[in-house]
Amino acid sequence: MTLERIALISDVHGNLTALEAVLADIEARGITRIFNLGDYVGKGPRGREVTELCKTRCEVNILGNWDDFLPDPEREYDNEAMRWWKEQAGEENGRWLRSLPFSHDFLISGRRVRLFHASEETVHRRVRFDHDEGEFVGLFRNTDATGFDSPEPDIVGYADTHDPYYETDRGRRTVFNTGSVGNCMSDPTPVYVILDGVMDSDQEAPFGIQWVRVPYDTEAEIAYATSVEMPEVDAYAYELRTGFYRANLKHDEQPTYHRKG
Incomplete structure (x- = not known):
């Protein structure tokens, strides 16, 4: 029995400084397989x-909500920041992002894992950590988006909310959220997940889920965004420094909990 480790990253959101720090940590641990759960841009x-770095470093790349709507060639923006992020990503990368698969299934230590960005139905529906029972159960359903060819999963890993968490029920079903590499909430330190087990095996074996926080040079990232005159740079800096959404800036609030924004 050979245990293998896979790194899961997500929600980099154009923060190259954070991504490079996380990739360096993954490499230092000797992990060679990286799966990306989406939201590369914006x-x-x-x-x-x-996007170009993830093309080369990630074995699996999955569609995120920003990857779907931001590069949409049929969508016109009256928002300066949206236009800037779309142009900066480039048309070729936009086409690649919108072509990414919705989900990815695999076996590890006798458990079927399904990864997607936000929900079992669409990248544009959010399931928060304080969801109800119906939302929990729904995450395991086969849908038009996930396909019906595979059995329903035992484990669901997703992203989107920038909130790392873990939950199980009495049926041994497990849900976890990877958190965010480039825009993590509450604790703004980049976070990713390591899965540990016997890959591609339908036999029960040891299995683990681990979250890893990786410090990085936040001020260098903010300085770069400022130097290229990115729109909404003050809001970006606020999120990276505090771990609270930029909406709080509009109300001049001092939040104690990020859902407030």
């Missing part, structure tokens, strides 16, 4: 660089 200044 919010940060280097969506193009992030």
Whole structure:
């Protein structure tokens, strides 16, 4: 029995400084397989660089909500920041992002894992950590988006909310959220997940889920965004420094809990 480790990253959002720090940590641990759960672009200044790096470093790349709507060629923006992020990512990367698969299934230590960005139905529906029972159960359903060819999963890993968490029920079903590399909430330190087990095996074996926080040079990332005159740079800096959404800036609030924004 050979245990293998896989790194799961997500929600880099154009923050190349954070991504490079996380990739360095993954490499230092000897992990060679990386799966990306989406949202490469938007919010940060280097969506193009992030996308191109993930093309080469990630074995699996999955569609995120920003990857779907931001590069949409049929969509016109009257928002300066949206236009800037779309142009910075580039048309070729935009086409690649919108072509990414919705989900990815695999076996590890006798458990079927399904990864997607936000929900079992669409990248545009959010399931927060304080969901109800119906939302929990729904995450395991086969849908038009996930396909009906595979059995329903035992474990669901997703992203989107930038909130890392873990939950199980009495049926041994497990849900976890990877958190965010480039725009993590509450604790703004980049976070990713390591899965540990016997890959591609339908036999029960040891299995683990681990979250890893990786410090990085936040001020260097903010300085770069400022130097290229990225729109909404003050809001970006606020999120990276505090771990609270930029909506709080509009109300001049001092939040104690990020859902407030």
